Amino acid sequence: MSTEVTQKYLASGSAAQDRKWWMVRHLKSAGVFLLSLAIGLIAWQLISLQYDVYFFPSPADAWSAFRELAEDGTLASSTIDSARRILIGWGLGMIVGVPVGLVMGRFASVRRLLDPYIEFFRFVPPISFVTLAIIWFGVGEASKVVLIFYTSVFIVTISTIAGVMGVNSLMLRAAASLGAGPIRTMFLVIIPASVPEIVTGARLAMGNSFLTIVSAEIIAAQHGLGALIWKSRNYGRTEWVFVGIITLGILGFVFDRIIRVIVRRGLARYVANN
Amino acid sequence: MALRSTDTSNYIAGYSIEFRNVSIRFNSFLAVSGATLRVEPGEFLCLIGPSGCGKSTLLSAAAGFLSGRGDAPGAVEGEVLVNGEPVRGPDVSRGVVFQSSESLFPWRTVRENVEFGPRIRGIRGAQLRTLTDHYIALVGLEHAADRFPSQLSGGMRQRVQLARVLVNEPKVVLMDEPLGALDAQTRSLMQQEIERLWQETQSTIIFVTHDLDEAIRLGDRVLTMTAGPGAGIKNVYKVDLERPRDETTPPAIELHRALKDDVAVEVLKTLKAQAR
Numbered sequence: 001m002s003t004e005v006t007q008k009y010l011a012s013g014s015a016a017q018d019r020k021w022w023m024v025r026h027l028k029s030a031g032v033f034l035l036s037l038a039i040g041l042i043a044w045q046l047i048s049l050q051y052d053v054y055f056f057p058s059p060a061d062a063w064s065a066f067r068e069l070a071e072d073g074t075l076a077s078s079t080i081d082s083a084r085r086i087l088i089g090w091g092l093g094m095i096v097g098v099p100v101g102l103v104m105g106r107f108a109s110v111r112r113l114l115d116p117y118i119e120f121f122r123f124v125p126p127i128s129f130v131t132l133a134i135i136w137f138g139v140g141e142a143s144k145v146v147l148i149f150y151t152s153v154f155i156v157t158i159s160t161i162a163g164v165m166g167v168n169s170l171m172l173r174a175a176a177s178l179g180a181g182p183i184r185t186m187f188l189v190i191i192p193a194s195v196p197e198i199v200t201g202a203r204l205a206m207g208n209s210f211l212t213i214v215s216a217e218i219i220a221a222q223h224g225l226g227a228l229i230w231k232s233r234n235y236g237r238t239e240w241v242f243v244g245i246i247t248l249g250i251l252g253f254v255f256d257r258i259i260r261v262i263v264r265r266g267l268a269r270y271v272a273n274n
Numbered sequence: 275m276a277l278r279s280t281d282t283s284n285y286i287a288g289y290s291i292e293f294r295n296v297s298i299r300f301n302s303f304l305a306v307s308g309a310t311l312r313v314e315p316g317e318f319l320c321l322i323g324p325s326g327c328g329k330s331t332l333l334s335a336a337a338g339f340l341s342g343r344g345d346a347p348g349a350v351e352g353e354v355l356v357n358g359e360p361v362r363g364p365d366v367s368r369g370v371v372f373q374s375s376e377s378l379f380p381w382r383t384v385r386e387n388v389e390f391g392p393r394i395r396g397i398r399g400a401q402l403r404t405l406t407d408h409y410i411a412l413v414g415l416e417h418a419a420d421r422f423p424s425q426l427s428g429g430m431r432q433r434v435q436l437a438r439v440l441v442n443e444p445k446v447v448l449m450d451e452p453l454g455a456l457d458a459q460t461r462s463l464m465q466q467e468i469e470r471l472w473q474e475t476q477s478t479i480i481f482v483t484h485d486l487d488e489a490i491r492l493g494d495r496v497l498t499m500t501a502g503p504g505a506g507i508k509n510v511y512k513v514d515l516e517r518p519r520d521e522t523t524p525p526a527i528e529l530h531r532a533l534k535d536d537v538a539v540e541v542l543k544t545l546k547a548q549a550r
Contacts, residue, residue, distance in 0.1 A: 170377035173339055176364035178391040178442065188390070192381050269381045269422070 057239035062246070065239035074228065079247055081224040082217065085141065086209045086255070089148020093205055097153045098198060101160025106190065111161070122154040126208075127215040134219060144216040144224075151212040152205035159201025163194030195270035199263050203256060210252045225251075287476030288316040289357035289367065289445040291336055296352035298331050298340060305331045305348070307504035311497070318472055318479045320489035322533060323499030323508070324541045329482045331505075333448050336480065337370045338363040356446060366391060369439030369477075373451040375431035378423040384410065384434050385419045391442040409441040412471065429460035433467070440475060447472075449481045453488065465491055469517065486533045487521045496529075498536040501544040509536055 041059055048058035057065070069075040104111040104118075126147050137143035167190055175189045217226025225244050232240035263271055291313040298306040306328040313319045321329045331348065334340050338361045340348035354361045356368060364370075378387055388406045397405060410419050413433035423431055432452055439447060452468075453461045469492060472479055483489050489496045490513060498508040511532065515525060 168376050170372050170374055171379060173337070173364070173370065174372065174377040174379075174438075175390070176339075177337055177366070177368060177370045178438065179366040179394045180390075184394060189379065192379070195381075 054236060054238055057242055061239045062242040065237070066243045066246075069228075069240065069243055075243065075247065078223055078225045078228045078244070079251060081221075082213050082226065082248075083251060083255075085144045085216070085224065086148055086206075086213055089145045090152045090202075090205055090209045092145070092149045093152025093156050093209075094202060096149075097156025097201065097205070098160050100153075101157040101198075101201075102164055102186065102191065102194070104157065105161040105164025105194075106186070118154055118157060121150075122158065126151040126212045130215055130219050133216075144213075144221065147212055147216040148209045151208040155204045155208060156198070156201040159197045159204065160194060163197030163201075164190055166197065167193040192270050195267055199259070199267065199271060203259055206255055206259065207252070210248060210255075214248070287445070288478030290315045290355075291446060291478060291480065292353070292355040292358075293332065293335070294353040294355065296332070296335060296350060296354055298328070298335055298351070299349045304504045305502055306335075307506055308352070309506050311507055313478055313480060316476050316478055318469075318481065318492055318494045320493030320496045321480060321482045321499065322484065322486060322489050322496060322537060323505070324501050324537060324544055325484075326544070327499045327502050327540065328505035329499055330450050333370075333450050333480060333482055336361060336446070337368055337448050338365060366395070366442045367444055368446045368448060369442060369444035371432070371435045371439055371447065371449040371452045373454045375423060375428065375435065375455075378431060378434055378438070380423050383420050383422055384415055384426070384437075387423070387434055388437045388441050390438060395442075405441060409437040412440065412474075413437040413467065427460075428456050429464055432456065432464060436468070436471065440471060443475070444477055446478045446480075447475075449479060451482050451484065454484065461485075461488070466518070468492065486530050486537070487526075489533065490515075490521055490526050490529055491519045496533060498533060499540070501540040501547070508540065 044059050048056050048061070050056070053061050066075070069078075100114070104114055129147060129150060133143040133147050137146050171189055171193060172185060175185045180188060213224070214226035214229060217224040218230045221227040225248050229241050229244035232238070232244065291311075293309050293311045296306060296309045297304065309328075309332060321332065323329050331340075334348065335350050335354050336356065340350050341363060361368075379390065382390070385406055388409055389402060392402055392405055407416075407419075410416055413436050415430060415433055415437065418426060418430060423434060426434065435452065449468075453464050456464060465488060468479075468481075481489075481492060493513050496511045496513060498511075500506050500508045509532075511529060513519075513529065515523070519526065521527075521530070
């Protein structure tokens with residue numbers, strides 16, 4: 001990503017040449033991507049030939065299961081339900097984690113005060129809170145969103161702290177002697193300088209959210225990809241499980257891509273130039 | 275361009291800087307001990323001495339970076355006065371140029387870096403544009419105004435630092451080895467630039483350097499420091515040579531020799547102390 005951005009800023013050669021170079025590179029990487037996909041599918045097919053559909057469905061079995069679930073709307077609604085929970089929980093994790101990280105990174109006293117809790121809870125996996133979440137927040141949406149929030153917030157906080165503490169002290173000194181007080185220093189220097197770490201935290205938190213969504217939906221959800229995977233087991237429909245897993249993987253990939261595009265479009269100067 | 279006299283009584287624009295019996299400690303380490311010095315308004319003062327002798331520490335004290343708290347450790351005893359007022363913290367009237375261009379904001383273009391100070395002072399619109407254009411042109415970066423620091427050479431980055439500081443029209447400019455990381459060619463060019471900018475802005479400058487010829491070329495006076503811990507001021511040399519100076523003339527060579535001897539003695543002391 002950084003090379004693309006650098007490419008954009010360093011206007012080297014003619015625009016036409018740049019476009020050509022860009023296309024060649026993208027065609028190449030698309031080719032490798034398709035090749036990798038083909039190898040995976042062939043391997044999957046070969047393995048599935050050894051077993052029956054209940055134990056290990058073939059790509060064709062998964063495809064027909066996909067069409068079945070897509071046609072009756074289960075797949076779309078499950079995907080939307082899961083995506084919504086992830087986005088809300090992750091979004092709340094960002095909304096809380098970033099400011100807390102900024103304050104903890106800036107003030108050693110606050111950091112020392114909160115550090116024991118951060119260091120404790122970040123090692124307790126969200127799945128161990130599933131029962132408590134249901135007792136406290138019920139079987140509705142709240143308990144799932146809370147679990148996603150839980151899995152996001154610490155990693156975002158820790159990344160943000162790392163960003164703030166990594167801000168070059170020369171920049172802080174420069175800002176102070178250019179007339180910036182503590183608040184301007186925070187908004188004009190510390191936050192922009194911490195963007196790369198905050199973005200890393202956001203992406204890691206997104207990954208964690210996907211790891212957690214299945215556990216969150218397993219126990220008490222009627223809908224969602226996790227619920228789909230769990231219920232399929234009860235029906236003995238292994239190919240549905242495959243569809244659920246593949247959809248989760250694709251959804252995660254898409255979300256990560258969206259974050260990357262947003263970063264590239266809106267935050268390039270903070271990420272590429274640091 | 276009119277040459278400025280080295281007669282300090284004519285200076286009006288810059289502020290005076292005074293260190294009165296200044297000692298600076300970092301925890302139990304005594305970095306500077308009992309330094310006393312007056313820098314006249316509009317004077318160009320060069321500070322030389324071996325590494326770790328407290329040159330930068332003195333500069334930091336004048337900049338207001340040493341509050342003895344949090345981000346800014348270093349307890350200052352004695353008085354540091356600028357324009358007769360005690361230094362309590364960093365201030366726009368005291369600009370700082372650092373050796374490392376990592377002090378630039380890498381996510382801001384040259385123009386945006388220069389705008390940093392004026393924007394904080396509430397300057398906007400056409401006035402902001404005129405002001406930043408003027409200072410960007412003053413350091414010769416018109417063609418690079420929309421580039422990011424990562425796209426500039428070392429010399430250009432130091433020019434950005436200069437413009438970013440000068441746009442605030444500081445009364446004092448504190449330079450901590452600003453040319454230390456540059457190649458000889460760029461360095462020589464930048465020395466001319468700094469001399470010219472100083473003559474135009476009339477600000478008081480304290481300039482820390484390792485380079486004796488640089489000090490001779492730029493300073494109204496050159497100060498040598500003793501080796502730390504407990505560093506202090508060793509000797510003061512008045513440089514009575516016409517500007518622009520030529521470091522190959524006999525008086526310059528003589529001064530070079532004196533400075534070299536001063537520094538050599540102190541380096542030797544440091545080495546002996548380390549061997550012990």
